[in-house]
Amino acid sequence: MSEHHHHIAVLAGDGIGPEVMAQALKVLDAVSGKFGFTVSRKVAFVGGAGIDHCGKALPEETIRACEEADAVLFGSVGGPKWEHLPANEQPERGALLPLRKHFGLYANLRPGVCLPALTHASPIKNELIEGGFDILCVRELTGGLYFGQPRFREREGDDEVVVDTMRYHKSEMVRIAKVAFEAARGRRKRVTSVDKANVLTNSLLWRETMIEVSKDYPDVELLHMYVDNAAMQLVRNPNQFDVIVTSNMFGDILTDEASVISGSLGMLSSASVGAEVALFEPIHGSYPQAAGKNIANPMAAILSGALLLEHFGLKEEAETIRQAVDHTIRDGFVTEDLARPGERSCTTTEVGDRIRARI
Numbered sequence: 001m002s003e004h005h006h007h008i009a010v011l012a013g014d015g016i017g018p019e020v021m022a023q024a025l026k027v028l029d030a031v032s033g034k035f036g037f038t039v040s041r042k043v044a045f046v047g048g049a050g051i052d053h054c055g056k057a058l059p060e061e062t063i064r065a066c067e068e069a070d071a072v073l074f075g076s077v078g079g080p081k082w083e084h085l086p087a088n089e090q091p092e093r094g095a096l097l098p099l100r101k102h103f104g105l106y107a108n109l110r111p112g113v114c115l116p117a118l119t120h121a122s123p124i125k126n127e128l129i130e131g132g133f134d135i136l137c138v139r140e141l142t143g144g145l146y147f148g149q150p151r152f153r154e155r156e157g158d159d160e161v162v163v164d165t166m167r168y169h170k171s172e173m174v175r176i177a178k179v180a181f182e183a184a185r186g187r188r189k190r191v192t193s194v195d196k197a198n199v200l201t202n203s204l205l206w207r208e209t210m211i212e213v214s215k216d217y218p219d220v221e222l223l224h225m226y227v228d229n230a231a232m233q234l235v236r237n238p239n240q241f242d243v244i245v246t247s248n249m250f251g252d253i254l255t256d257e258a259s260v261i262s263g264s265l266g267m268l269s270s271a272s273v274g275a276e277v278a279l280f281e282p283i284h285g286s287y288p289q290a291a292g293k294n295i296a297n298p299m300a301a302i303l304s305g306a307l308l309l310e311h312f313g314l315k316e317e318a319e320t321i322r323q324a325v326d327h328t329i330r331d332g333f334v335t336e337d338l339a340r341p342g343e344r345s346c347t348t349t350e351v352g353d354r355i356r357a358r359i
């Protein structure tokens, strides 16, 4: 990958995926034109589109397109059309989980951001979040309770027993800790490690490991918080957090909480990183009710493009996208999910055009 040329795989997927992806690409083109770099792309089918065109949710040619790329820009997958299929063949299970596995995407970075101009859209009392908030959740994605063996359900005399196993290697904890500390260095230099060290052996090693890794980052402050308290603190005072690092299951729950308090799902993007290719996507799904109506908020997809540029080391370029989104919101050009009652709302395309014009 040369400094001025990057190659990405574009997997728009289903529902509103293609509509919001079109806006993200429009904005990427504007930024690359302004700053003089190129992003070539290969478009591939995924999810329901993969099933319809190639017979499966993650076709081989799509995997190849991702392998040949420096990064993947993902839209969203799923919809009622494919819900009758066996669970493992459905768009989400059949595409997203295998993609994560194939590329060893062990860290999920999910911003929980509420811009100052959007505090009215957050369910949190506005006096608690004046000026908005900006949290980055770093969730371990490939270990822990969701993958540990053994897992089973069996009869035990007259009773039944179920077992799930929470299993982590220290090496998995070390690598996720490094992702969090590195991220914090580029932000407000504070990591809150979330665990349940008062109950779980897993969390004891987690906490020890975080402390050990933190010694290589003396410029970053490390705090520890139990997961139940973290869930409460997120809604009481989100501004106390900079980077949150946590295990797979705790991260699953806390990242959803962080997205809800941010206001609209249509604003939030995420990055999944591993040893090889990284993947960038809005956190929302395919919002089938809005598909084809040109009403979905394209900002999450556009901001996924900013995360992608940051991954390529193009910080100023990424910041340019964020500023353009911020200005567009403050100018009042927003889709219906962000419009105040009685305010006019814009179409998906219009918002994309406004952001492009701001670049």
Ligand code: NAD
Residues within 6 Å of the ligand: 016, 020, 075, 076, 077, 078, 079, 080, 092, 096, 264, 265, 266, 281, 283, 284, 285, 286, 287, 288, 295, 296, 297, 298, 300, 337
């Ligand atoms: P969803 O995110 O598609 O929609 C939930 C609600 O969030 C919508 O009703 C809408 O009010 C709001 N919303 C979402 N995106 C928005 C946008 N861009 N602009 C404005 N509002 C937006 O979640 P769902 O309804 O639970 O799932 C729909 C489909 O998406 C399902 O098939 C599900 O499996 C799939 N899904 C895919 C992904 C993914 O591709 N990563 C993630 C979640 C859900």
